[in-house]
Amino acid sequence: MREFNGKLSFVPAGHCFYGWQIPRVLTRVTYFYIDVQDPLFDPETGITCPLISPRLFFFDQAVWNTALKLKAEVGSCDPGSRQYAEALSLVLIHELIRLERTTSVATRPIRGGLPVWQQKRLVEFIEEHLAEDVSLLTLAELVDLSVYHFARAFKQSFGVPPHRYHMDRRMDRARSLLQRPALSVTQIGIQIGFRETSSFTRAFRKITGLTPTEYRGHREA
The missing domain is CATH 1.10.10.60 (Homeodomain-like)
Structure with a gap:
């Protein structure tokens, strides 16, 4: 990947993530450690040990906004900051669960659509080339399909044509x-x-x- 700005990653307990990079500028990263066994996450909140899949270098506006608010509360001396941070923590988990459910539905095989592995390859390629003009032919060749069949299958899988996506x-x-x-x-x-x-x-x-x-x-x- 060539662009890490605004990227989010989620690594659930029991999973290990490691990697390396040669950044062009100083990298700033914020880490949140979420313990779902904490009393904060009790049945009354609607959260009971959620199973959320690992997700690397993604972007979701709702998750991003909540994470920024939570980050702003870290180290705050305001007496009410702790309660607000706890509320934001619950919202963050709910946003991750919502994203998990939405993704699960979106990646289900659709008759006439693209297999999940092809969808993943295309999404990763497009993310890495956002600032470039990518032709329909380039995308079609990436998954070994004719331009006609690719365009139709892509829209069935993602709900919009490749260019709009x-x-x-x-x-x-x-x-x-x-x-x-x-x-x-x-x-x-x-x-x-x-x-x-x-x-x-x-x-x-x-x-x-x-x-x-x-x-x-x-x-x-």
Whole structure:
């Protein structure tokens, strides 16, 4: 992978993850350790030892937002901060369970669609090439299908055509980057493959209904 900004990873107890990287800039990472045996996670919360699959370098807006709020509470001296952090911890677990359920449904084999292993290969390839123009032929060759059969199977599996899926993922990345005040709208557009700020703005507004600047303003408000 060439882009780790805004990435999340979930490693359940009993699993081991290790790796290495040569970062171009200093890497900043926040770790949350969640003990589901803690009294905080009792039956009344609706959480009883959830089984959540390992997930590496993914992005989900709801999980990301909750994690940022929880991170902001770490080390806070506010007397009510502990209760708020505990509430956020419960929300974070619920968001992970929701993501697990949503993914499980999305990856079920669909008649005429792509097998799970092909879906995974395509998703990983698209994530690694978000800032590039990837042709339909390139994607079809990745899973050894004709362009016609690939386009039809992809839409049956993901619910949208390949180009729309690619663009949606670009905009998800843009939403994540817009939470970083240090980056200008122009810089973010370039990072996700737009040479012109105006083109990025049009594409972002088409997907979200807001310009990047408006979206950033709403987030800060």
